[in-house]
Amino acid sequence: MASRLNEYQQPIGPAVDNWTPRERPARVTIEGVRCRIEPVDVERHAADLFEAYCQAADGRDWTYLFTGPFTDFAAFREYLVKAAASPDPLHYTIVDRATGKAVGTFALMRIDPAHGVIEVGSVTFSPRLKRTALSTEAQYLLMRYVFDDLGYRRYEWKCDSLNAPSRQTALRLGFQFEGIFRQAVVYKGRSRDTAWFAVIDQDWPQVRAGFEQWLASSNFDADGNQRASLASLREGSPRA
Template identity: 65%
Template structure:
């Protein structure tokens, strides 16, 4: 691939014609087949979320998060009230359509409209949501909102480099690993080396097709088991 140069024979990046600052994420509701995302509202969602998180046998899901665990419903409600007021991060509750209950939450954060860069984070999925098609659809709905509606160029995922489940989830969802930022964060009194992942806008069209194919009813048998993994489907649509 040829490298562009300026009048001084210096290599420069590719132009981004017509680029303008992107809108910031709003408190929208995103509708899916098995779930919908709603702006986090402590009054509507805190009780359901706390009950869903309490279904876990222990507190390991909170180890790599900046907040939690929460031993009392009142503590979680206070956290949810503050999170609901925030616009960066912008928090969304994941509502299972079948039950109408909130079963997890995630957020858009580190929002940079000028450059079209945004991160998904604060992902807290309860045992009612983990390893279900709903968890994948929730991630897909947020990605589609960022790329298709808001027009961002780069979608990031970051986690503690020691958080193996998070790193595995990022790779399954189609994020590309970019490296480790050493001693990037201090949280809960300890160091975090941060693993960085991303999806670019040019990668989104084929990835979107893969999500739609994986989430289709034809990909699941009568017991709700997947016929093909998302990783396998992504390989079929990779460019």
């Protein structure tokens, strides 16, 4: 893209006409086909979440998170009380509509309404949620809320650069890799280089179309196996 020039013949970025700050995300409920996203509610969700997380064989799912693992319910409930009260990160629970059980959480965080930038993080998916169509739908629903309902310009994903599964998930979901911030964070007594990914509003129509094609019932056989991958459907979708 050719740069514009100002009156001093300096290159400047594209104009953003009629921009106004966006609304902050709310404690909304978002209904999907397979799942429902709800604000974290300790009384309704704590027992289900703890039981779902206990399905894991060990604590490796918490290695790259700032909290956990939790081996007793009281400690987990204390963590969830703080999460439920936090405005940023703003935590949501993912409920499996087939069972009515809470199976994971994630959050909108580093919320910047003035510039239309927001991050999805604290992704804490139980074994009942990981690698399922339900988990993909949950990510789609939250991303759609941010872009279509709130009108944000940029949706970020960040993770420890050593967290290969998280990096792979970001790429699968349509985020573009933007680089490594060295020594960006200290957590759990260790240094973290942070990998940055993002979807911007120009990417969103193609990313959304890929999600919608992948989530369609026609994309799954009688055993629930996908017929086409998310990446292939996204790449086959027209760009904005």
